[in-house]
Amino acid sequence: MTKNYKDWTGLNIEDIEPVEVSETEKQRVKQYVLGSKSKRKTSTLYRNIVAAAVITIGVVTTTGFAFPSVASQIPFMKNVISYFQDEDNFYEKYDEFSTTIGQVQTSNGVSVMIDNAVYDGTSITISYAIETKKDLGDNSMIASSPSVKNAIGMSGSSSLKKITDTKYAGIDKITPIYKEDSKGSKTVQVSWQPEAFTNISSGTKVKGDWSFDFSLDKVEGKTQLVNQTSESKGLKIIIQSFEMTDVSTVLNYQQTVDPKILEKWKDVSTILDVVDDVGTTYHIEGNGGTSHNQGETSQFSDTMNVINEKATKLIITPTVILSLGEGKGHEEKKMKPIEIDLKKKNLNEEQ
Template structure:
């Protein structure tokens, strides 16, 4: 729909649809503040606001405007690389299409997916502030899930794609009571500020998002194979496969002697298949310890497995550290081979 069509749209002729409470909240969040000399995609969003004002009070939906923004077409494509392939993300993720502008920075959430363990969100940012090559989110304003006791692991990447535009990708692992993941999660995000260290710039703003995600169906393959070291045991408990991700669940137990010498011990993973595809190349996971590091339960996520592969080769390497950059050693454990079910 063109800008002129948005403006000329007869609201009285709209077909009004009943929506849920979460959808009502999403409608309210799509209000964009118009700025002078705004790019054309912002004008489209402002036109959409006219419809929001007419429909919010009665709780009815309006057409999505995110599809009108060319560089938002496939944010995930900017993050595909040799190690991490976000296969099927666009197909199986949920279109979120939320946008807000504050203090000259427009943030739009593109797509998101919940695989039962991790939540991955793709987003984009447009601004005329001079952030330069690197933009970061100020901590601790992270993605969160309603009802979770906290979250662990994950990370965020923001990549510059033009003078005024950035694309981002964030993943986090919400932790729920008794480690039972719900069928639906309600995700919230209130980024307080974005900053650039190279340009000595921080821009605060008032952005706040909320949306709901249903859990992807997945297949769990139990493994329960343990590899031993004189100072620890590592058990690969299971591997869960979905259309967009593969999640490793593990438990490790380390000795008091090792923790006395190295107070932090956590694994990174090297994961390949029998065809030579590389999924993780020394990447860590997320997890929690109930006893100050002696027992550690965690997950590590990788992309969907390539077609034709019949085995996963998973090698954990323990990083025993003094923390704060004071030194570390690497403890290489034997690889675990998982025969993939056909």
């Protein structure tokens, strides 16, 4: 992928012409948001654009609490993750295996509570609640995403729901990206300074001085090696492995693209559709990825639900999206499905 994402920082959203896009492109855009800056020259693949708005600044005062004492008396929502449960059951095991953070801070009339968080070894999911005296509207966003110590970049997604005129429920999913020769540890140190909350519709922004720090231990899981390939006319998708935990399943895969294809198509990315042999369709959330050779070889991971215990096979169908970028046109290449035998010994057992 050859796009220079620094170009987006000066983008005026009013200059964007609306264009018609496919449902596949819409899904890909929903899956990614622009993350933290990389400390090295690495082509890190992010998939969303965040627009800024007019700033309204007030007097800032900050107070902090920790559960279960003073914070438990603040009228916040309980079980924040329940507001994001749906028919996909993507967060079905979240409450059972997440860590209670229970940190509350108030600044400029806005209280933020970090409820729970979980680290599956690849991505970190954080649920939080907001209480404010000022209505932030139905379409709000946060200025800054969480960061992870020792990560050189970040990809992720964020959702903020209005529950009442003064209360909001939020969830952030982030995937830290480390140096090419290093991997994530069993414990991660997370920091988050939200900085501001913006009403996208009105442009109103409320700034504050919130700052959270906490650590998370990895939920133990099992890794199964796959190394199966789907290939067609200069495009190759290799499903390398998947990691199974009690909260999610992470698919690791590589995308390789012939340089001649990249001469024509500005962006090349892949979406995976996953079903099993007992009829389960899995909800997929992309974690982003990296490339060190201008998109000829890219490393990705996707997170999906916990695998159905009755399943004996996963059927993964890659769709490669070839795009000219900026709404100028695209093509979709559906690749040959890859079947994974779930009864094969996993890496942990072999060791």
